[in-house]
Amino acid sequence: MKELAGIPASRGIGIGPIFQFVRKELIIEERSNIQPEEELKRLKTAISTAKEQIDSIYEKALKESSDADAEIFQAHRMILEDPELLAGVENKIKNQDKSAELAMQETGQSFSDIMAAMSDEYFAARATDILDVRNRVLRILLGIAESPTTAMNEPSVIAADDLTPSDTVLLDKTLVIGFCTSRGSATSHTAILARGLGIPAVAGVGDEVLSQKNGTQVILDGTKGTAIFAPGKELINEYHQRIKAANSIHEEAMKYAEEPARTKDGKRVEVVANIGNVEGAKSAVKNGAEGVGLLRTEFLYLERKKLPTEEEQFQVYKDILDVFGDMPVILRTLDVGGDKEIPYMGLEAESNSFLGQRALRLCLARPDIFKPQLRAALRASAGYNLKIMFPMVATASEVRAARKVLDECSAELEEEGVQMAAEIEIGIMVEIPSAALVADQLAKEVDFFSIGTNDLSQYTMAADRTNPKVAELSDAFFPAVLRLVREVIRAAHKEGKWVGMCGELAGEPLALPILLGLELDEFSMNPPMIPLAKQIIRNLDTRDMKEIADQALELESPADIQAFIKEKIPFIAEITG
Amino acid sequence: MKELKIVVNNKVGLHARPASLFVQAATKFKSDINVSCQDSETKEDRKANAKSILGILTLGVFQGMEITIEAEGEDEDAAVDTLVALVENDFGEK
Numbered sequence: 188m189k190e191l192a193g194i195p196a197s198r199g200i201g202i203g204p205i206f207q208f209v210r211k212e213l214i215i216e217e218r219s220n221i222q223p224e225e226e227l228k229r230l231k232t233a234i235s236t237a238k239e240q241i242d243s244i245y246e247k248a249l250k251e252s253s254d255a256d257a258e259i260f261q262a263h264r265m266i267l268e269d270p271e272l273l274a275g276v277e278n279k280i281k282n283q284d285k286s287a288e289l290a291m292q293e294t295g296q297s298f299s300d301i302m303a304a305m306s307d308e309y310f311a312a313r314a315t316d317i318l319d320v321r322n323r324v325l326r327i328l329l330g331i332a333e334s335p336t337t338a339m340n341e342p343s344v345i346a347a348d349d350l351t352p353s354d355t356v357l358l359d360k361t362l363v364i365g366f367c368t369s370r371g372s373a374t375s376h377t378a379i380l381a382r383g384l385g386i387p388a389v390a391g392v393g394d395e396v397l398s399q400k401n402g403t404q405v406i407l408d409g410t411k412g413t414a415i416f417a418p419g420k421e422l423i424n425e426y427h428q429r430i431k432a433a434n435s436i437h438e439e440a441m442k443y444a445e446e447p448a449r450t451k452d453g454k455r456v457e458v459v460a461n462i463g464n465v466e467g468a469k470s471a472v473k474n475g476a477e478g479v480g481l482l483r484t485e486f487l488y489l490e491r492k493k494l495p496t497e498e499e500q501f502q503v504y505k506d507i508l509d510v511f512g513d514m515p516v517i518l519r520t521l522d523v524g525g526d527k528e529i530p531y532m533g534l535e536a537e538s539n540s541f542l543g544q545r546a547l548r549l550c551l552a553r554p555d556i557f558k559p560q561l562r563a564a565l566r567a568s569a570g571y572n573l574k575i576m577f578p579m580v581a582t583a584s585e586v587r588a589a590r591k592v593l594d595e596c597s598a599e600l601e602e603e604g605v606q607m608a609a610e611i612e613i614g615i616m617v618e619i620p621s622a623a624l625v626a627d628q629l630a631k632e633v634d635f636f637s638i639g640t641n642d643l644s645q646y647t648m649a650a651d652r653t654n655p656k657v658a659e660l661s662d663a664f665f666p667a668v669l670r671l672v673r674e675v676i677r678a679a680h681k682e683g684k685w686v687g688m689c690g691e692l693a694g695e696p697l698a699l700p701i702l703l704g705l706e707l708d709e710f711s712m713n714p715p716m717i718p719l720a721k722q723i724i725r726n727l728d729t730r731d732m733k734e735i736a737d738q739a740l741e742l743e744s745p746a747d748i749q750a751f752i753k754e755k756i757p758f759i760a761e762i763t764g
Numbered sequence: 765m766k767e768l769k770i771v772v773n774n775k776v777g778l779h780a781r782p783a784s785l786f787v788q789a790a791t792k793f794k795s796d797i798n799v800s801c802q803d804s805e806t807k808e809d810r811k812a813n814a815k816s817i818l819g820i821l822t823l824g825v826f827q828g829m830e831i832t833i834e835a836e837g838e839d840e841d842a843a844v845d846t847l848v849a850l851v852e853n854d855f856g857e858k
Binding site: 261262265266269270271272298301302305309310313317 | 779780784787788812813815816817818819821822824
């Protein structure tokens with residue numbers, strides 16, 4: 188038995204034999220007696236075969252993968268038809284008496300080198316594309332089979348250094364149990380593919396995986412990030428049990444997705460969705476969301492040349508509200524700053540945009556941006572259950588300033604005779620430590636709070652969550668963050684206000700017991716997480732969770748807290764691995 | 765022969781999707797079509813075949829650079845007009 192540790196790249200457990208994905212080396216020998224006419228003919232045939240292959244892969248990718256994957260093969264087709272590339276190859280055959288293989292290899296290499304030298308990520312990707320296309324033509328000329336996996340005839344765990352789009356699109360996905368790569372990361376192509384297929388993947392386990400023999404049994408744990416080779420019978424049985432338990436929970440979760448979440452002791456918990464556009468709204472309903480805890484509005488402002496008009500926003504908000512009927516929808520006003528590229532807003536680059544004039548700070552300084560959004564939201568509210576929420580609040584005076592602008596807008600609309608909902612709840616995101624610390628004061632100014640744990644963690648821990656060197660510190664499971672959450676909920680409840688959470692923590696299986704124990708009122712998460720979260724809540728008793736939460740918050744680290752929850756509530760350990 | 769100068773204003777210049785749209789449009793014409801521009805550092809003129817994606821990409825045309833599109837052949841007028849219009853409209857992004 189041999190265990191290798193790597194990066195968890197796609198959740199789940201897979202058990203099966205290893206299949207080594209080995210690319211055949213393309214060995215090209217110099218030949219004498221070259222007949223240029225003959226070589227040109229071979230080249231022409233090989234290129235037309237390559238075109239057919241690429242076209243059929245393109246069709247396959249369109250059906251099975253994303254549009255972005257399919258686009259890669261459209262680019263391959265253009266490279267293959269490129270007049271400069273073809274002229275280069277033909278020139279080497281005609282004037283230098285080179286074989287079709289050698290001419291193709293050299294010309295492809297030199298174009299790829301030019302691209303690679305342009306020190307830009309985009310060109311580096313094109314350099315790989317050129318080599319990918321070149322190697323396809325070379326394989327045809329040399330008569331080498333296209334995909335090494337044609338030899339794979341039983342469901343297997345694929346071992347490889349890392350896979351390219353050309354490699355993975357040809358895989359028979361019904362035979363792939365999981366991926367275990369020696370290199371790569373959680374964001375590499377293989378990892379993204381695995382998550383899309385919903386199969387486990389572990390990346391970056393090192394070269395040792397490549398020396399495992401074909402057929403060796405492996406337990407791949409994509410949640411933990413480990414691969415166990417040649418495990419004992421008992422261990423395999425144990426993992427089979429875990430797969431079975433996890434599957435039955437997931438199945439049950441899907442079956443009851445649309446039912447409300449009621450804890451064992453009968454407490455009804457609101458589970459709602461985080462969405463950012465109309466498609467998200469539909470996915471939310473499909474997954475059993477009971478409303479929207481966070482409607483991000485940034486999508487209306489990005490990738491365009493001017494501000495969205497009030498009318499345009501009104502239409503979009505109305506379309507989304509319409510999907511939810513009388514269910515609550517919390518609209519968060521614009522949350523952008525200097526890190527976003529929105530040329531028409533004329534935002535100045537700031538040395539630290541996460542501590543800069545962003546979100547509500549920006550909106551208060553720019554009524555030309557803020558007022559049309561508030562007017563559009565108020566207009567859309569007529570006949571629906573809309574709530575409005577301001578992001579990035581640090582002080583009570585900011586809340587009062589924002590409410591003043593909102594009151595102005597609603598007075599204007601009233602004067603214009605426009606219909607609005609009679610009552611609209613107003614809330615704020617609690618995502619800055621200062622807001623959490625004066626939550627008692629802020630609670631007097633609003634109807635509700637929604638805790639944004641992603642930003643609350645990075646501001647509390649002073650760790651940029653996009654910086655891989657410190658991202659580990661930006662974890663909402665640190666007791667410092669959880670204790671702030673506890674104080675925020677207590678302060679709000681004292682004022683008779685309700686508290687939701689729309690950060691990633693709210694959908695995290697291991698956090699649900701703690702948050703229930705802290706008496707969080709509303710859980711908002713990405714739509715696909717809703718069925719499982721509801722099912723977990725149904726299996727918990729809030730009376731026990733209070734004790735568990737208090738004990739968890741006395742521990743020191745995320746790892747301690749997670750291990751403690753797994754120990755106390757074994758069925759969650761089964762799901763999370 | 766027909767030639768026209770135009771400034772490329774879209775965000776990524778003649779790269780990525782715009783480059784591929786440009787080449788696809790050029791390929792529809794029978795004329796020989798070339799694109800040239802001045803290297804921003806060496807001030808030398810560089811030229812590429814408008815029907816070659818590799819040629820266009822390695823030309824390195826970024827936002828704000830002026831390019832010359834020249835065509836020679838039976839449909840040279842239509843070719844230059846079509847390509848200039850494509851650049852003017854920011855490759856349909858406007």
